[in-house]
Amino acid sequence: MIASLLSADFPRSRILAVALLAVFAGLALAPFLFPGTRPLDVAAKVCVFILLVASYDLLLGYTGIVSFAHTMFFGIGGYGVAIALSRMEVGWGAIAVGTAAAVLLSLALSFLIGLFSLRVKAIFFAMITLAVASFFAILASQLSNVTGGEDGITFRVPELLRPAYRVLEQPLLGVTVGGRFVTYYLVFGASLVLFVALLRVVNSPFGRVLQAIRENEFRAEALGYRIVVYRTLANCLGALVATLAGVLYALWLRYTGPNTTLDFAIMIDILLMVVIGGMGTMYGAVIGATIFVVAQNYLQEAMKAVSGALKGVPVLPDLFHPDRWLLWFGVLFVLSVYYFPAGIVGQLRARAALKK
């Protein structure tokens, strides 16, 4: 049962298994374990980013291509529902229309970009995606009558998802079962299902071909696989999942704007999460996203303390300034690429394999 759910792709490390279970349990029971608005926000963001990072891992880790346009697809999903819900009658129909339109746009764009630039070198693809994504971000901020420009779009969601809505009159185990509760489990459930689906994809024959191409392009080509076709398909699939992640995130925030979706900083965040967690492992997305999002929200307070303690020393307080937490993740990222290309998950698995 579990084997088929995980597509027989097990953690292969006891520590990793425990960590994954802890993350799963924490997220599954988040409304009960971490009551309060902010912790639940963090939990929902972790869910969405696990999915987003996992879909990026499909490209980077399994297919061996670097895309800088992943936030663009994430944003398309967010703007899709936002525009639909703010222009149409608020309801599930609007969500469906917005999602469908966003998915179609993402698929068309990723197909075109793939066809256009994947036949050449990985570097060319990276450059093109960077250019297209930055163009898209400018476009979104300029077309303010459609996208709300820099302010973004705040929108209403169906009644069931509204914070004021109550499913149960009485709190369940001390937790209010209302719109936020429902929305959280919608986000959690959809992320979980899509993550398991991605796990299935990378362990399918299709996923094996992708990895064969990543390992040795010429050999895969000699075996008769059309490299461009496979890479373009992977690119489209990654874009599709990123779009859906964007939809979920927008529904949770009830807002879509450049800063929550299209910003290049988010692209950097995704890169950091996937590399530190472990490229080409899928589980790395879980570990990377959890560590990163939690750090993003709570590390700054720890750094504030360090920075305060170092007051008076030149430069050092600035290095530990709460806003500089990204500096340390950047250093960790660079070291990871050099020394632990399979990230935390790879390290844990290597240790487990040594013990055997």
Add this chain to the structure above:
Amino acid sequence: MAENLLELSGVHTHIAQYHILQGVEFAVPRGELTMLLGRNGAGKTTTLRTILGLWRASAGTIRFESADITQRETPDIANLGIAYVPESMGIFAGLTVQENLVLAARNGAPAGERLERIFRFFPPIKTFWHLPAGLLSGGQKQMLAISRAIVEPRKLILIDEPTKGLAPAIINNLIEAFAELKQTDTTILMVEQNFHAARSLGDSVAVMDSGRIVHTGRMAELAANEALQTKLLGLSLETHQ
């Protein structure tokens, strides 16, 4: 027997997971033209590239003038006085004919008697002196590639299939040039598939098969022994003119 300029002993070369050279062992006598023969895929090109350090030998030693050069860097090996004419010719297409030769002449601009000799061997070099080399025909490119190797005195010239894909008239032109070049004291190690060229130019010969040397000797002996040719190369030189 002449003194050996270059000696390979037990040379192994791996390219990725493939074991290409499996203990290559032969010597190139000073002042002679040594022909390296063998079927396609026998490891001839890999041997030349390994000598020059373009592939790194994983075992064995390569000695040039008795010095071990096995682990040296390509530029250092070249600076010992070794020139290389690869099968692809390695012409810089965006540079003019003149600029190609300027780069090949490490000790000052190409000039004087050596340049005159190049012009005499290969008149198109003079004619197209200021033309981008990429516009030359295949035969002219080969002339330029060989000119680069002889623009300054070199102790050893490694040449990979200079006659490949060229018209018979040009091949004869090249053979004449090499024949005259042999009168000087230049040592040459040449890979060749054209048996006519091989037989008329070679002094000594080494035959490869599956990454090993299977025969060494004098070219004249091999040329006279049809049975040996058939055994080593799968066909006789006579039938393949």
Add this chain to the structure above:
Amino acid sequence: MKPIEGQRLDWAPLALLAAVGVAALALIGSPSTWVTLTIAGLAMGLLIFIMASGLTLVFGLMDVMNFAHGLFIAIGAYLAVSTLRLFSAAAGADSFLANLAAVMPAMLAAMLVAGLLGWFFERVIIRPVYGQHLKQILITTGGMIVAEQLIHVFWGPDLQPLARPASLRGAFIIGDMAIEKYRLIAVAIGLVVFAGMMLLLNRTKIGLLIRAGVENKEMVEAMGYRIRRLFVGVFVAGSALAGLGGALWGMYQESVTVHIGANMMVLMFIVIIIGGLGSIGGCFAGALLVGLVANYVGYLAPKVALGSNILLMVLVLLWRPQGLYPVSKT
């Protein structure tokens, strides 16, 4: 034995530049406006060329794409801020020579520090990942993240004003044309850099080696030249030029933010893709094309302006999939 007929210089891209200029004149109508826009476009194009030339040469020579090239631009711009602050008396004086005495050190400091940083970057960040494209992209992007954060540490997160000295402000008025002085200076510096680069590449042995190395670095090594040393030199020089470009660009915009590097990165990628990866002449033509089109379209159809670069890139690639001046690799 006649060679294939052919020209030394491929004129088509240059003809395209001229055609764009002529078409713009026809569409704009007013010659004085056209002159103003053209000079603005040339200034922008030449500044981009200064910044991007190192990026494309480094790629051509060693197959290395440095996603952190923007860092050198940012460093150059920030050093200009600091240096002009240091020489604020000279920068504020009402004399061209005094202003020059402030601007020159700013440019030199930008080049020096960016060059040193480039040397460090090549040794520490890039050298271990030769030939591994995926790692190159990741590692240089990571280097960019760290460097941006360090800029925050040293200069703070706020927008830094970068006022040009008095004599570099204002415009020359000729008839009904207004030509900004600084743009003319940018054009002049850009042309000097381009001319110097062309002399180096075509008239010196080092230049020949660079051109030959872009085509076939193995053959250059087989001829006895150490391509590594050449590469480090090109990397450092390219970084220094990016620093210079950053300082000039900062003064052009009169303010600097930490994102200047990342923003320019996109523009540079478009330029070197348009030009043909690895081609210095292509980089020049591509930069001018991007600069001119951005300014013309910005005037004619401001709504479309933001997409003009991408559109231009797509059109050029449809015409020449390898860019304006494809580099022949053997």
